[in-house]
Amino acid sequence: MQDNWLFIGIAVVIAAMLPMLPIAAARILSPHRPNRLKNETYECGMETVGDTWVQFKVQYYVYALVFLIFDVEMIFLFPWAVAYDNLPLLGVIAGLVFIFLLLDGLAYAWRKGALEWS
Amino acid sequence: MSFFEDPIKFLAGLLQDLLVSLNLHPIAITVINNIVGALIVSSVGLVIVIFLIWLERKLAARFQDRFGPNRAGPFGILQSFGDLSKLVLKEDVVPDAADKIPYNIAPILSIAAVVLVWAVVPFSVEWIGTDLNVGVLYIAAVGSFGILSVLMAGWASNNKYALLGAFRAVAQLISYEVPLIFALLIPVLLARSMGVNQIVGAQDIWYIFVVPVAFGIFFIASLAEIGRTPFDLLEAESEIVAGYHTEYSGMKFGMFMAGEFLHSLTLAVVTAALFLGGWRGPYVEQLPLLGPLYLFLKAGFVYFLIVWIRSSLPRIRIDHMLDITWKFLTPLSVVLLMAIALTDALLKEFGQINNTALYVGAMIAVNVVIALLALFAASRLNSRQRRQIKTFEPRPLAVPPKPAAPAAASTSEEASA
Numbered sequence: 001m002q003d004n005w006l007f008i009g010i011a012v013v014i015a016a017m018l019p020m021l022p023i024a025a026a027r028i029l030s031p032h033r034p035n036r037l038k039n040e041t042y043e044c045g046m047e048t049v050g051d052t053w054v055q056f057k058v059q060y061y062v063y064a065l066v067f068l069i070f071d072v073e074m075i076f077l078f079p080w081a082v083a084y085d086n087l088p089l090l091g092v093i094a095g096l097v098f099i100f101l102l103l104d105g106l107a108y109a110w111r112k113g114a115l116e117w118s
Numbered sequence: 119m120s121f122f123e124d125p126i127k128f129l130a131g132l133l134q135d136l137l138v139s140l141n142l143h144p145i146a147i148t149v150i151n152n153i154v155g156a157l158i159v160s161s162v163g164l165v166i167v168i169f170l171i172w173l174e175r176k177l178a179a180r181f182q183d184r185f186g187p188n189r190a191g192p193f194g195i196l197q198s199f200g201d202l203s204k205l206v207l208k209e210d211v212v213p214d215a216a217d218k219i220p221y222n223i224a225p226i227l228s229i230a231a232v233v234l235v236w237a238v239v240p241f242s243v244e245w246i247g248t249d250l251n252v253g254v255l256y257i258a259a260v261g262s263f264g265i266l267s268v269l270m271a272g273w274a275s276n277n278k279y280a281l282l283g284a285f286r287a288v289a290q291l292i293s294y295e296v297p298l299i300f301a302l303l304i305p306v307l308l309a310r311s312m313g314v315n316q317i318v319g320a321q322d323i324w325y326i327f328v329v330p331v332a333f334g335i336f337f338i339a340s341l342a343e344i345g346r347t348p349f350d351l352l353e354a355e356s357e358i359v360a361g362y363h364t365e366y367s368g369m370k371f372g373m374f375m376a377g378e379f380l381h382s383l384t385l386a387v388v389t390a391a392l393f394l395g396g397w398r399g400p401y402v403e404q405l406p407l408l409g410p411l412y413l414f415l416k417a418g419f420v421y422f423l424i425v426w427i428r429s430s431l432p433r434i435r436i437d438h439m440l441d442i443t444w445k446f447l448t449p450l451s452v453v454l455l456m457a458i459a460l461t462d463a464l465l466k467e468f469g470q471i472n473n474t475a476l477y478v479g480a481m482i483a484v485n486v487v488i489a490l491l492a493l494f495a496a497s498r499l500n501s502r503q504r505r506q507i508k509t510f511e512p513r514p515l516a517v518p519p520k521p522a523a524p525a526a527a528s529t530s531e532e533a534s535a
Contacts, residue, residue: 003152004249004250006148006152007156007237008234008248008250010149010152011159011160011237012234014153014156014233015160015229015230015233018160018161018229018230019225019228019373023226023369023373025369026208026210030206030208030210030368030369031209033209039211039213039214040213042213042277043279048215053273053276053281057285060288060289063293064288066444070296070448071292071295071296074296074299074300075255077303078254081307081310081459082306082310082311084459087463089464089467092460092463093463096459099455099456103449110445115444115445116437117440117441
């Protein structure tokens with residue numbers, strides 16, 4: 001078991017190194033002549049107007065919130081699915097009630113208009 | 119043990135003997151073994167991707183009645199190497215307004231997140247990077263880092279198109295993550311294990327034939343996860359230039375592009391492992407070398423479907439894209455999970471769990487019934503929405519100017535004078 005995670009740890013380092021190599025190679029091989037016009041933000045060919053990092057559409061937050069609820073609850077479902085053989089029928093039904101509550105929350109969000117884009 | 123029976127095991131044995139003969143500490147031997155294994159596993163995907171880019175361009179060209187790349191090497195197979203050398207020699211322009219640290223981390227993360235998935239992909243009976251007992255959860259967790267890289271790239275570029283692309287991408291990716299993970303739960307439930315190799319081992323009948331609807335949900339959601347047409351709004355050229363990687367050039371852009379292809383390949387391989395029986399096929403137990411062949415044939419089939427859909431369908435609108443996942447795929451996948459769990463539990467309760475014919479028949483029946491119900495509900499919902507739209511009043515496009523206004527103004531002026 002520890003060996004498994006040792007492998008993952010080494011794989012993380014290697015996976016980070018693999019894309020760094022070509023970028024480093026490009027840094028050595030490619031020309032580097034920056035100037036002010038070249039380094040401008042690429043929008044329409046004109047000087048950019050206003051700040052980019054502004055407030056954005058609130059709908060993105062709403063989707064993220066609904067997603068967060070689902071994501072957290074899904075993690076709890078994985079052990080339930082793995083231990084399925086050892087569960088009595090009542091345990092299965094308890095899991096189903098849990099999923100049903102999740103579905104209920106989705107129906108509530110839908111009804112409240114949280115899933116409408118406009 | 120001979121080389122041809124199991125080359126990987128043979129070479130691993132040679133390496134082990136060599137390390138032992140060098141009188142190294144046992145911990146050092148484990149670490150070196152792991153480093154070699156991780157290097158092999160993570161470069162497999164990257165090497166395949168070089169040829170995959172050529173294959174995809176060739177296929178896309180054939181779908182559009184063109185030849186595709188056919189100059190560099192036989193059938194243009196060296197095209198990707200030409201592209202690669204060109205990208206290496208291109209200048210890397212970093213905009214002055216960019217936030218340098220996340221700007222430079224993002225392309226690295228976009229590749230690393232996908233390469234890490236290959237650590238748990240089983241290539242053959244015993245050929246697997248590491249047989250993690252939480253493999254499926256690991257795939258879901260590591261895959262999510264890709265979303266982070268997209269948001270980092272878009273935000274750090276300090277460019278409005280890039281930021282819009284990143285917002286769209288994140289909305290799309292997190293929304294499709296929900297049905298994707300629910301569809302992942304179904305093979306986990308059927309195999310009673312989160313280890314990818316155990317799931318492959320449990321597929322005496324491929325899961326696509328046991329739970330076809332789960333396969334469908336997983337396939338559509340993974341199309342969205344890799345941002346392929348019809349879900350390619352995150353880099354809609356006609357609207358937001360190139361989306362989140364607008365400001366990237368040179369090799370950093372190349373990393374995003376390679377990451378995208380690698381992501382497609384990885385999801386095709388994961389689909390093949392979870393639903394199409396992975397390395398399973400005739401004679402694979404005797405000759406493990408056949409395992410990767412079967413795996414990549416199946417993954418190639420899934421990839422072909424992806425390219426086919428890409429060259430056939432137009433892009434869909436963002437609100438439709440979000441409606442498909444939240445109002446159709448998510449409820450469908452949740453209900454499907456509940457129904458399959460209940461069917462499984464009831465069959466076990468009545469002692470019929472080992473009756474394969476009944477088990478598979480019941481599962482398919484449940485799948486078909488739920489799919490038909492879902493399609494019926496979706497068409498009802500759709501027609502209700504269409505009726506609502508019809509009640510809008512028609513609005514004239516151009517309003518004619520009012521001719522009486524200036525005359526009235528002049529008369530009132532005269533009166534006051």
